[in-house]
Amino acid sequence: MCGIVGYVGKRQAAPILIDGLYQLEYRGYDSVGIAVSDGNSLEIVKKTGRVREIEGARGLRGTLGIGHTRWATHGGINVENAHPHTYQRITLVHNGIIENAQKLKQDLLQRGEIFSSETDSEVIAHLIADAYRGDLLSAVMESCARLDGSYALVVFCEDEPRKLVCARMRSPLVVGTGKGGAVVASDLSAVAEKDATLYSLNDGEFAQLSETEIDFYRSSGDKINKFPIAFDLEEGNSDLKGYRHYMRKEIDEIPDVLRLSRQKFDENFRNSDFCKVLCQTEYIHIIACGTAYHSGLCAKTAIERICRIPVEVHVASEFRDSDPILQSGTLVIAISQSGETADTIAAVRLAKRKGAYIAAVVNVKYSSLTRLADTVLYTQAGREVAVAATKSFNAQLMTLYSFAEALAAVKGRRAPSLNGFERKALRTISLSESVQSWVPYFVGAKSAYFIGRGEDMCTALEGSLKLKEISYLPSEGYAAGELKHGTLALIEPYTPVVAIVTRREIAQKTMNAVHEAYSRGATIFLVTCFEEYCGMDEVKASVLIPKCPPVFSPVLSAIPLQLLAYYTSVARGNDPDKPRNLAKSVTVE
Numbered sequence: 287m288c289g290i291v292g293y294v295g296k297r298q299a300a301p302i303l304i305d306g307l308y309q310l311e312y313r314g315y316d317s318v319g320i321a322v323s324d325g326n327s328l329e330i331v332k333k334t335g336r337v338r339e340i341e342g343a344r345g346l347r348g349t350l351g352i353g354h355t356r357w358a359t360h361g362g363i364n365v366e367n368a369h370p371h372t373y374q375r376i377t378l379v380h381n382g383i384i385e386n387a388q389k390l391k392q393d394l395l396q397r398g399e400i401f402s403s404e405t406d407s408e409v410i411a412h413l414i415a416d417a418y419r420g421d422l423l424s425a426v427m428e429s430c431a432r433l434d435g436s437y438a439l440v441v442f443c444e445d446e447p448r449k450l451v452c453a454r455m456r457s458p459l460v461v462g463t464g465k466g467g468a469v470v471a472s473d474l475s476a477v478a479e480k481d482a483t484l485y486s487l488n489d490g491e492f493a494q495l496s497e498t499e500i501d502f503y504r505s506s507g508d509k510i511n512k513f514p515i516a517f518d519l520e521e522g523n524s525d526l527k528g529y530r531h532y533m534r535k536e537i538d539e540i541p542d543v544l545r546l547s548r549q550k551f552d553e554n555f556r557n558s559d560f561c562k563v564l565c566q567t568e569y570i571h572i573i574a575c576g577t578a579y580h581s582g583l584c585a586k587t588a589i590e591r592i593c594r595i596p597v598e599v600h601v602a603s604e605f606r607d608s609d610p611i612l613q614s615g616t617l618v619i620a621i622s623q624s625g626e627t628a629d630t631i632a633a634v635r636l637a638k639r640k641g642a643y644i645a646a647v648v649n650v651k652y653s654s655l656t657r658l659a660d661t662v663l664y665t666q667a668g669r670e671v672a673v674a675a676t677k678s679f680n681a682q683l684m685t686l687y688s689f690a691e692a693l694a695a696v697k698g699r700r701a702p703s704l705n706g707f708e709r710k711a712l713r714t715i716s717l718s719e720s721v722q723s724w725v726p727y728f729v730g731a732k733s734a735y736f737i738g739r740g741e742d743m744c745t746a747l748e749g750s751l752k753l754k755e756i757s758y759l760p761s762e763g764y765a766a767g768e769l770k771h772g773t774l775a776l777i778e779p780y781t782p783v784v785a786i787v788t789r790r791e792i793a794q795k796t797m798n799a800v801h802e803a804y805s806r807g808a809t810i811f812l813v814t815c816f817e818e819y820c821g822m823d824e825v826k827a828s829v830l831i832p833k834c835p836p837v838f839s840p841v842l843s844a845i846p847l848q849l850l851a852y853y854t855s856v857a858r859g860n861d862p863d864k865p866r867n868l869a870k871s872v873t874v875e
């Protein structure tokens with residue numbers, strides 16, 4: 287993870303770096319630092335904590351600089367381990383993990399070199415300094431050839447004070463012109479502006495930046511001609527627009543996101559040959575992590591019920607180290623908001639090696655996954671700033687349900703209607719505000735449980751993940767029918783239990799589990815589309831969501847759970863947008 291940024295140009299670098307780092311803070315916020323050069327001297331400011339900690343460095347003088355916001359992997363959270371790292375005349379920032387760092391470090395220690403941090407990144411600075419013979423680009427290329435693992439690097443040498451060199455291997459990097467010079471960053475948001483021309487670096491590529499020129503190279507040293515990427519400034523807009531937190535704002539954006547994602551799927555589908563692939567599809571494997579994995583589980587219930595095609599859903603980190611059986615006629619769907627999740631990418635690479643056709647459901651344009659996939663089904667969530675996924679989950683569901691509808695059509699089956707969800711989501715958000723009255727039962731609880739059957743179980747898993755990641759309250763999502771097989775032992779008086787009940791045929795069975803929990807003292811909350819359950823004595827409070835085809839209900843039933851997690855987090859004094867220990871883009875394996 288980590289976010290990196292660099293600038294060389296006419297303007298003062300420090301404010302550009304700091305503003306860019308605020309945009310990249312979603313990638314990690316354990317520590318932060320910038321290095322700025324005025325051509326003669328280099329000044330470095332590093333602090334633990336968030337970008338705001340280096341606000342005082344805005345006044346540093348110099349028109350070249352690099353910056354970094356860290357999500358710790360190698361070494362604790364302290365100033366020594368914060369980037370930029372310097373060795374001799376070399377200073378760099380790094381995003382990624384160098385797998386052979388220990389081995390390389392041992393060799394360097396034996397040569398008498400002294401390290402000032404525990405990071406793998408500092409090892410790269412040593413390699414480059416040792417390889418430097420008057421040409422920074424060659425030294426970076428030579429050093430990168432010795433690295434195993436992933437890296438996005440921006441490197442500066444005091445002997446060539448108007449130049450930055452960048453390298454990419456399995457960690458994202460965008461390079462271009464803008465802000466009166468040349469810019470580089472982990473993503474567009476940190477450097478995009480109206481007249482910028484931006485390029486995306488591929489694995490194994492290098493870039494050399496000066497105020498007036500940008501050159502791209504392969505590791506062979508050959509120059510590359512690259513085409514600029516198209517970007518929409520509005521999409522990168524991350525204004526809070528009067529909201530206190532991004533997470534709350536992003537939940538309110540769900541209705542629009544559902545409409546746009548559905549529209550986009552139709553466009554994608556009409557214009558692609560993907561239809562032919564669907565004709566031959568007999569099995570589907572879905573690969574994803576975290577919330578995206580939960581949207582995969584929801585998709586499985588929909589695709590199997592509607593299309594009668596078997597679907598397996600895999601946690602990407604497990605799939606990538608397995609020996610999967612992918613017979614012919616298998617379609618692999620990889621789901622990822624960021625398109626940069628290292629485990630998902632590794633799993634897709636494995637599936638590709640096994641000959642599978644890959645469709646990627648991705649939110650972020652030009653992300654690594656979009657370049658690996660045979661077809662990209664873009665979700666239209668727009669930029670999601672809060673670390674906890676909300677609108678991107680609903681967008682993934684809408685795209686995957688649209689996919690199920692399209693697959694059904696190809697297979698000659700009928701799908702329930704996906705119309706009206708924008709309106710229903712709007713209504714659900716307004717009805718779900720009442721979960722604020724549930725919060726006192728959760729704030730002081732030891733643990734909480736979310737239960738459901740079928741698609742409601744998938745929603746339960748997501749509701750539980752949301753609550754635990756931003757409120758730090760232990761919680762479990764469970765198949766309602768499984769409760770009595772063990773977990774019921776954990777239910778004590780006042781333990782909050784949230785039941786999700788949206789499918790008529792199995793509603794009573796979920797309610798049986800509710801009765802069992804209630805009899806042991808649990809406080810019961812309900813998310814349902816059946817009014818008759820809301821008034822029951824056992825139920826402390828409920829949200830009655832609009833009726834919809836049950837197979838698509840997670841699009842709506844997840845909303846009150848997202849809001850419950852948000853309000854509980856705020857009540858516990860947490861920052862829901864930046865939960866501890868987490869980052870938005872998980873580019874480590």
Ligand code: F6R
Nearest residue numbers: 576577578622623624627674675
């Ligand atoms: C939870 C959350 C994570 C992500 C997971 C995968 O709120 O956001 O669980 O869903 O890290 O990320 P992407 O979708 O970017 O691959």
